[in-house]
Amino acid sequence: MEDRDGFIWFDGEMMPWREAKIHVLTHSLHYGMGVFEGIRAYKTDRGTAIFRLPEHTRRLFDSAHILKMLLRYDKDTLNQAICETVRANNLESAYIRPICFYGSEGMGLRADNLQVHTVVAAWQWGAYLGQEGIENGIRIRTSSYTRHHVNISMCKAKATGNYINSMLALQEALACGYDEALLLDAEGYVAEGSGENIFLVRDNVIYTPDLTSALAGITRATICTLAEEVGLKICEKRLTRDEVYIADEAFFTGTAAEVTPIRELDGRTIGNGIRGPITEHLQKLYFDVVHGRHIAHKNWLTLI
Numbered sequence: 001m002e003d004r005d006g007f008i009w010f011d012g013e014m015m016p017w018r019e020a021k022i023h024v025l026t027h028s029l030h031y032g033m034g035v036f037e038g039i040r041a042y043k044t045d046r047g048t049a050i051f052r053l054p055e056h057t058r059r060l061f062d063s064a065h066i067l068k069m070l071l072r073y074d075k076d077t078l079n080q081a082i083c084e085t086v087r088a089n090n091l092e093s094a095y096i097r098p099i100c101f102y103g104s105e106g107m108g109l110r111a112d113n114l115q116v117h118t119v120v121a122a123w124q125w126g127a128y129l130g131q132e133g134i135e136n137g138i139r140i141r142t143s144s145y146t147r148h149h150v151n152i153s154m155c156k157a158k159a160t161g162n163y164i165n166s167m168l169a170l171q172e173a174l175a176c177g178y179d180e181a182l183l184l185d186a187e188g189y190v191a192e193g194s195g196e197n198i199f200l201v202r203d204n205v206i207y208t209p210d211l212t213s214a215l216a217g218i219t220r221a222t223i224c225t226l227a228e229e230v231g232l233k234i235c236e237k238r239l240t241r242d243e244v245y246i247a248d249e250a251f252f253t254g255t256a257a258e259v260t261p262i263r264e265l266d267g268r269t270i271g272n273g274i275r276g277p278i279t280e281h282l283q284k285l286y287f288d289v290v291h292g293r294h295i296a297h298k299n300w301l302t303l304i
Ligand code: PMP
Pocket: 038, 158, 166, 192, 193, 194, 195, 196, 197, 214, 215, 216, 217, 218, 219, 220, 253, 254, 255, 256
């Protein structure tokens, strides 16, 4: 990705994409201690708008707080940096990646002189699980890897090191011919996908696991609000994998994945094996909101 035109915001400076480099002894590269966000901006009638920017920035700062990482910039500066990065790259729609990490000032777990660096990159990124997945649904597999336990990793932090677990699960699912993994928590209950929250629908009620060992997804919160607004009942509770097998519909949510139907888990067809009507309804509402076509929720959009 590094050989291309464009600009990256690096510690307060907008620099050419190819020059935004770090040293091989970067501490976070060695020990996986960093925090990041994944944010999207969409084209709207009023121009490019970043979806739920303050919520993403807040989660980034929460993640840093959990890891006791002292960020050099405040939220306003970061919000401005994010807007500037989208503008500088002339993007109508974008995937935006802010990341904060420790530099190369020291090595070893005991290093105490590390500086925290902050970078914001943005680029054009289509449907993460494919347009075909958005329309027809994806096939997923229960992972042999367990999701983080609350006292092993900090599940409320979107921390770089947490994603070893996600990547192991995803690689396994892909190697087995599936599109994505479903991770169970340490007690065997449904947690989330490698980078998505999960929902299921049965008898017109929407279920989603509580957030004990899943990331507090901003898309998840958005879908809960939109569902309640149209009178759908949402129930947050512990779910088992066989509750997913017998669901009428299931779908993943995430900034990258947006709203992606799930048509199969572990070789069991979910519902009719196509995008279900409630999933389609919520997906449409979601795309209307992010593109500024919904009459409400304009406050979720930050025009750049
Ligand atoms: N769970 C995990 C593990 C994730 O990486 C993500 C993506 N950030 C999500 C859930 C969904 O979160 P959001 O809707 O805020 O993108």
